[in-house]
Amino acid sequence: MTKTNVGSSEDLHPILVSDLGKCYQIYAKPKDRLKQALWRGRRQYYREFWALRNVNLEIRTGETVAIIGRNGSGKSTLLQMICGTLAPTEGSVKTSGTIAALLELGSGFNPEFTGIENVFLNASLLGLTQEQIRARLDDIQAFADIGDFVHQPVKTYSSGMLVRLAFAVVAHVDPSVLIVDEALSVGDAVFAQRCMRFIRRFTEQGTLLFVSHDLNAVSSLCERAIWIDSGRVQMDTDTASIITAYTRSCHEASNAEIEAANNMTDGGNRAAVSVPQNGAGSGTSTTEHASKTIHIEWNSVAAQESGQAEGVQADMADWDAERDYGDGMATITSVVMRDKDGAATTTPKCGEDVRLEVSALCNTFVKSFLVAFFVRDRTGQIVFGESTIGRECLTVDNQQLVSAFFDFTMPFLQPGSYSLSAAVSNGDAMGFKVLHFKPDTLIFQPMVGRRPVYGVFSTTTMAIKLVVQGQSC
Numbered sequence: 001m002t003k004t005n006v007g008s009s010e011d012l013h014p015i016l017v018s019d020l021g022k023c024y025q026i027y028a029k030p031k032d033r034l035k036q037a038l039w040r041g042r043r044q045y046y047r048e049f050w051a052l053r054n055v056n057l058e059i060r061t062g063e064t065v066a067i068i069g070r071n072g073s074g075k076s077t078l079l080q081m082i083c084g085t086l087a088p089t090e091g092s093v094k095t096s097g098t099i100a101a102l103l104e105l106g107s108g109f110n111p112e113f114t115g116i117e118n119v120f121l122n123a124s125l126l127g128l129t130q131e132q133i134r135a136r137l138d139d140i141q142a143f144a145d146i147g148d149f150v151h152q153p154v155k156t157y158s159s160g161m162l163v164r165l166a167f168a169v170v171a172h173v174d175p176s177v178l179i180v181d182e183a184l185s186v187g188d189a190v191f192a193q194r195c196m197r198f199i200r201r202f203t204e205q206g207t208l209l210f211v212s213h214d215l216n217a218v219s220s221l222c223e224r225a226i227w228i229d230s231g232r233v234q235m236d237t238d239t240a241s242i243i244t245a246y247t248r249s250c251h252e253a254s255n256a257e258i259e260a261a262n263n264m265t266d267g268g269n270r271a272a273v274s275v276p277q278n279g280a281g282s283g284t285s286t287t288e289h290a291s292k293t294i295h296i297e298w299n300s301v302a303a304q305e306s307g308q309a310e311g312v313q314a315d316m317a318d319w320d321a322e323r324d325y326g327d328g329m330a331t332i333t334s335v336v337m338r339d340k341d342g343a344a345t346t347t348p349k350c351g352e353d354v355r356l357e358v359s360a361l362c363n364t365f366v367k368s369f370l371v372a373f374f375v376r377d378r379t380g381q382i383v384f385g386e387s388t389i390g391r392e393c394l395t396v397d398n399q400q401l402v403s404a405f406f407d408f409t410m411p412f413l414q415p416g417s418y419s420l421s422a423a424v425s426n427g428d429a430m431g432f433k434v435l436h437f438k439p440d441t442l443i444f445q446p447m448v449g450r451r452p453v454y455g456v457f458s459t460t461t462m463a464i465k466l467v468v469q470g471q472s473c
């Protein structure tokens, strides 16, 4: 472990990765491995598999960086090479400062040692003296919170207990760089929150490298993200842009899967889908839920032309090719928020009723039309959302215009700017195909008022009573 040299380039870049690559030798049969050893390289019995290739990264001091990507894309391979637990096939990694890493479960622990013995072993490897470890032992035990198990060999621990102990150690060794690989997914909710509080405090002065499939955690912790796909850096920029691009790619992959499954079931003949019962003409459907309503109307374009539907024209100009995605079988034509008087607004009052109208034109027959929206805060975290899933099953015909009306009370939000994304899909809770997803299509600034907001948003409280025992109110 190296300490930071003040003023050096390593000081500015605690992690520098150049042309990094990892190649595995894949053997079709176990005996091929033996043959390879016997032939000493004169014949090849394996095929090469590059888990990671041509990766160049500069992580600057104080940056909070997420690594995201689908299963098997190479995230853990990259982190292991940065931490020095895996040797690269090509390229190099330069690190400086004290790097504390939470990688695979229990890595770095000796299974025969007790929890306490492993705390001493790991904390001393991370640069603490025996005296410093003794002084911090109570805090480490309190953070891990595994009771008397701390005196048992770690081979008897559950996966949750292992990650608790490992996290407790890294939380008390004052690292300058913290690397976390999916560790939070193992602990229970209370422990995950304890870790998130620690990581949040750590990011105020330290450098963080964070791997997670939880995009909300990623957006709330990291300002920069790196998307890895099939062992290559696909994109490296601000977290919000990466999340948009990555989720778009995941939806496209999922749409392709659903398309393939549909082709298997109907033999590739989309015309085999039965003609809708309620597809022609127009209609209304309303569902009550909790205290508010979701309300969907659909009209034929003929009705629109005769003035029954508000003038909405849809064509591919409604698509932002850079950001929108979907299979194009419907086009979102407008997304409007209205106040309680019906006026369009981008400054809704918190605690007051609003209506969100999402209109879309179908470019094909849609068997089960779904509408959804969600709202992100300025860090990209999803704050709330709603969908017709589980509430509506609407069949829509080609060239019909659908409007969904979501009536709800605007929650008491933290002050700031919020973006609303809308989507229309075909399917149900078990799986749906995105027809058109419009990210960040409506930006609004809620009027917060003077009421304090606790957390991401406060509930719309029906009543608050203060009662002194013995007195009526």
Ligand SMILES: Nc1ncnc2c1ncn2[C@@H]1O[C@H](COP(=O)(O)OP(=O)(O)OP(=O)(O)O)[C@@H](O)[C@H]1O
Residues within 6 Å of the ligand: 024, 025, 049, 051, 069, 070, 071, 072, 073, 074, 075, 076, 077, 078
């Ligand atoms: N020892 C190994 N031998 C052969 N292939 C390996 C080995 N270790 C990893 N791989 C392969 O390298 C690729 C990258 O694996 P890696 O664990 O880095 O992915 P990941 O992005 O962390 O995935 P996940 O999100 O599922 O944790 C995968 O295809 C994996 O099967």
